[in-house]
Amino acid sequence: MMDIGNTSTRTDPSAAIPARPGIGARFNVIVTIVLLLVLVFAPAFAKNFFVFQMTLWLIYAIAILALNLLTGSSGQVSLGHSAFYAIGAYTAAILLNETGLNYVLTLPVAALFGFVAGFLFGFPALRLTGVALAMATFALAVATPAIIKLHVFEEWTGGVQGLFVDKPRAPFGLPISDDAWLYYLTLAVGVLVFLFGLSLLNSRTGRACLALRDNPIAASAMGVNVALYKTLIFGVSAAIASIAGALSAIAIQFVAVDSFTFHLAILLFVGMVVGGIGWLPGSLVGAAFVVFVPNIADGISQGLSGAVFGGLLLLVIFVLPNGAKQIATWLSAQFGAK
Amino acid sequence: MTHRSETVLDVQDVHVEFSGIIALDGVSFGIAQDEILGLIGPNGAGKTTLFNCLSRLYHPSRGDILLGGTSILQWPAHQIARAGIGRTFQNVALFGDLTVRDNISVGMHALTRGNLVSDALRLPMSRRTEARIRTETEELAELLEIADVLEVTAANLPFGTQKRVELARALASKPRILLMDEPAGGLNQEEVFLLGELMKRVRTEFKTSILLVEHHMGLVMSIADHVVALNFGKKLAEGTPAEIQAHPQVIEAYLGGGDA
Numbered sequence: 215m216m217d218i219g220n221t222s223t224r225t226d227p228s229a230a231i232p233a234r235p236g237i238g239a240r241f242n243v244i245v246t247i248v249l250l251l252v253l254v255f256a257p258a259f260a261k262n263f264f265v266f267q268m269t270l271w272l273i274y275a276i277a278i279l280a281l282n283l284l285t286g287s288s289g290q291v292s293l294g295h296s297a298f299y300a301i302g303a304y305t306a307a308i309l310l311n312e313t314g315l316n317y318v319l320t321l322p323v324a325a326l327f328g329f330v331a332g333f334l335f336g337f338p339a340l341r342l343t344g345v346a347l348a349m350a351t352f353a354l355a356v357a358t359p360a361i362i363k364l365h366v367f368e369e370w371t372g373g374v375q376g377l378f379v380d381k382p383r384a385p386f387g388l389p390i391s392d393d394a395w396l397y398y399l400t401l402a403v404g405v406l407v408f409l410f411g412l413s414l415l416n417s418r419t420g421r422a423c424l425a426l427r428d429n430p431i432a433a434s435a436m437g438v439n440v441a442l443y444k445t446l447i448f449g450v451s452a453a454i455a456s457i458a459g460a461l462s463a464i465a466i467q468f469v470a471v472d473s474f475t476f477h478l479a480i481l482l483f484v485g486m487v488v489g490g491i492g493w494l495p496g497s498l499v500g501a502a503f504v505v506f507v508p509n510i511a512d513g514i515s516q517g518l519s520g521a522v523f524g525g526l527l528l529l530v531i532f533v534l535p536n537g538a539k540q541i542a543t544w545l546s547a548q549f550g551a552k
Numbered sequence: 553m554t555h556r557s558e559t560v561l562d563v564q565d566v567h568v569e570f571s572g573i574i575a576l577d578g579v580s581f582g583i584a585q586d587e588i589l590g591l592i593g594p595n596g597a598g599k600t601t602l603f604n605c606l607s608r609l610y611h612p613s614r615g616d617i618l619l620g621g622t623s624i625l626q627w628p629a630h631q632i633a634r635a636g637i638g639r640t641f642q643n644v645a646l647f648g649d650l651t652v653r654d655n656i657s658v659g660m661h662a663l664t665r666g667n668l669v670s671d672a673l674r675l676p677m678s679r680r681t682e683a684r685i686r687t688e689t690e691e692l693a694e695l696l697e698i699a700d701v702l703e704v705t706a707a708n709l710p711f712g713t714q715k716r717v718e719l720a721r722a723l724a725s726k727p728r729i730l731l732m733d734e735p736a737g738g739l740n741q742e743e744v745f746l747l748g749e750l751m752k753r754v755r756t757e758f759k760t761s762i763l764l765v766e767h768h769m770g771l772v773m774s775i776a777d778h779v780v781a782l783n784f785g786k787k788l789a790e791g792t793p794a795e796i797q798a799h800p801q802v803i804e805a806y807l808g809g810g811d812a
Contacts, residue, residue: 410672417671417678418657418664418685421650425658428647435607435641437633437662437725446668 241549249498253401257394265393266465267505272400273461275501276407278485279494280454283411286492287420288447289427291344294335294351295482297358298328298452300474302459304362307377307469308370317382317464321403324460325453332452336445355476362471376470379463396465403461407454411494414450423447455482488530490539499538503530556584556778560620560761561606561637561729567614568601568785575601577785578615583729583778588755588762590776590793592769594805597782599765600642603733606763607639608632619729633662638727638760640718642734648707652698652717655706656689659724692720695757696750712743723754729761730754736768744768748775773797781805 257265281295302324309320335354342350362371371377384395414420425433426440434440463469485504489496511522534540559582568576576598583589591599604610606617608629617624619635627635638659647655664685670678693699696716701709706717715735722730732751736744748771755762766772772779772793779796781788783805789796796802 413674414668414672417674418661418666418681419668419671421654421658422661424650424654425647425661428649429645431609432641432645432647433658434629435633435639436658436721437630438658439628439630450668450672 241546250405257390257397262391262393265391265397269393269397269400269465270462271498271501271505272397272404273458273465274482274485274505275497276400276404276461277455277458277482278489278500278504279404279407279411279497280451280458281482281486282489282491282494282497283414283454284447284451285486286494287415287423287427288444290339290444290448291348292351292448292451293348293476293479293483294354294358295452295455296474296476296479297354298332298455299459299462299478299482300358300362301328301331301452302456302461303463303469303474304371304377304459305456306460306463307379310379310463311377312370318399320464321457321460324456328456328459329449329453331456333445333449335452336448339448340441340444352476352479355479359471359475362474371471372469374471376468377463379467379469381467382464400461400465403457407457408494411454415494419443419446484527488527488537490537490542493537493539493542495542496538556587558585559583560585561763562618563602563606563615564618565615566602566605566612566617568598568605568610568612574785576605576612579782579785579787580615581780581787581790583761583763586755586759586761587777588751588764588775590772590779591763591765591782592767592772592779592796592802593782593788596784598785599782600733601785602782603639603731603763603765606632606637606731633725633727636726636728637731638722638725638729639731640715640722640733640735642737644711644714644718646706646714646718646721648705650706651703652693652706652709652720653689653702655717656692656720656724657685659721660685660688662725688724692724696720696723711738715739715747719750719754723758723760726758727760729763730758731763731765733765734767735764736766736771744771747771751775 256268260268277295277299280298281292284290284292305324305327306317306320309315309323310317315323339347339350361367363373367373381392382396382399384390384392388395390398415424422433422438422443425436426438426443430440462473481504485497485500487500488503489498489500507526508519508523511519511526514522530537536543561583563582564580566576566579568574579598579602581589591602593599601610605612606624608624608627611625619637624632624635624637647658650658664681666678666681669675690699690702693702696719698713698716698720701713706714709717719732719735735747735751739747751762751764752775754760764772764776774793776793778791779793780790781796781799781802783801788801788805789799791799
């Protein structure tokens with residue numbers, strides 16, 4: 215089961231059908247294998263610039279998955295994940311420049327910093343729900359660039375100048391371009407993060423989060439420490455967003471304060487909604503939307519690209535209020551019924 | 553009064569006030585091992601307030617609640633289940649978007665251990681826990697005759713079935729005491745009868761005491777071993793169902809008072 219407890223089953227008639235175990239499962243396996251094959255072999259047929267774009271896409275997908283894990287499971291809304299993304303990016307860049315640590319090893323460090331930041335932010339956020347929590351996280355997103363530019367941190371963060379990072383080379387004499395190597399590294403991290411999220415959701419911990427989302431009082435009566443699980447899942451989500459940020463620093467080889475404004479936080483949120491809240495694979499679709507659609511919109515009309523993007527977003531929300539998840543549920547039911 | 557075995561839960565002089573309104577005024581009673589205790593009273597008598605004290609949602613301003621001799625008033629709400637008090641809710645409080653299986657599985661949260669890292673990495677400890685949860689969830693579903701709807705989203709089930717799911721979820725933590733808040737509400741005559749039979753079975757098979765808050769006098773009088781009647785936050789009377797039915801003040805509260 216890839217679906218985290220449907221957030222929209224009450225309006226979704228297909229959910230009323232008892233889903234026997236196995237229905238759509240084979241379909242899911244086939245789709246997953248095909249998707250993985252496409253992802254693995256795509257760089258062989260693409261130009262380096264497009265490979266770089268695909269890397270960015272996967273990085274966004276990881277960040278969107280982070281948000282999806284938070285909102286889809288515990289129901290907490292964040293408009294501030296750009297802050298955790300920034301923590302990861304700067305952690306990686308500073309470690310690479312100051313310590314010469316291997317770039318792959320910056321990822322777990324970034325995850326740790328992100329987790330701590332998210333966990334700590336989760337505490338004040340405990341008192342807030344819904345719109346109030348969205349506002350608090352939004353404040354975090356707005357404050358982040360200013361904090362990075364602060365004089366005291368400038369020595370580390372490079373202030374408005376940003377930080378440059380060396381481009382990692384393909385190791386072990388692999389006969390692939392450096393861009394392709396970065397792509398595969400990102401893909402591998404993405405797969406691991408996805409499996410991590412999936413296992414988490416289908417475990418005792420994940421169910422505790424889903425339960426507190428649906429009914430915090432009943433969850434508490436079942437022994438779920440609501441405050442603990444809310445902050446834990448916030449920490450995990452922030453850690454994953456931080457990993458995405460670290461990957462972005464390595465892939466782009468440049469970290470700049472302007473990349474971490476609230477605009478990024480909103481894009482991640484849009485990506486989550488387009489992919490379908492609570493459906494982890496939807497993060498790929500949502501990321502494709504926020505990475506590629508602006509380019510397409512640019513191609514249609516340069517002057518009106520924002521309007522075209524907005525129009526397309528409106529269309530998606532009207533036609534598919536549950537995002538890509540809706541298509542997946544429908545397809546799964548079609549194939550499962552046979 | 554009939555002989556009652558050892559007390560498991562002791563409510564002692566519990567007093568609850570909401571901004572000047574006294575909801576519970578020095579209520580005391582005990583629940584014996586394997587006993588079904590009916591808590592009755594007109595609307596506003598303080599039954600649900602007492603329940604919420606037992607679930608640690610409200611904190612009494614005076615008095616104490618002892619579980620096996622230990623005060624529960626030091627514990628946060630989420631430790632109540634671990635201590636052995638399970639509950640169902642007045643209007644059914646299932647996790648609506650989750651399947652029946654997941655609902656019952658969450659009920660086992662207090663019985664099981666685990667942590668985020670082990671769960672996300674599927675370490676052996678978490679795999680064992682998962683296997684145990686799966687087995688016991690299915691056993692409970694069999695017992696409560698909801699095995700055929702295990703994969704259905706809870707919110708899509710009929711009300712009567714939801715109540716069974718909620719009971720299964722509460723029993724999943726193997727409680728020593730089961731609190732049931734108006735389980736007969738919204739059920740028809742036949743369903744109420746079946747519920748009564750089910751509760752008696754649960755009491756025997758799970759060796760649990762049941763504290764039953766109920767308006768349905770027929771149900772309370774037919775299955776309760778002992779009845780406590782509340783009115784205006786005070787204990788009005790206590791005794792066997794027959795004694796309570798004959799109690800003049802209880803009759804007055806139910807028939808004569810303008811409160812209900």
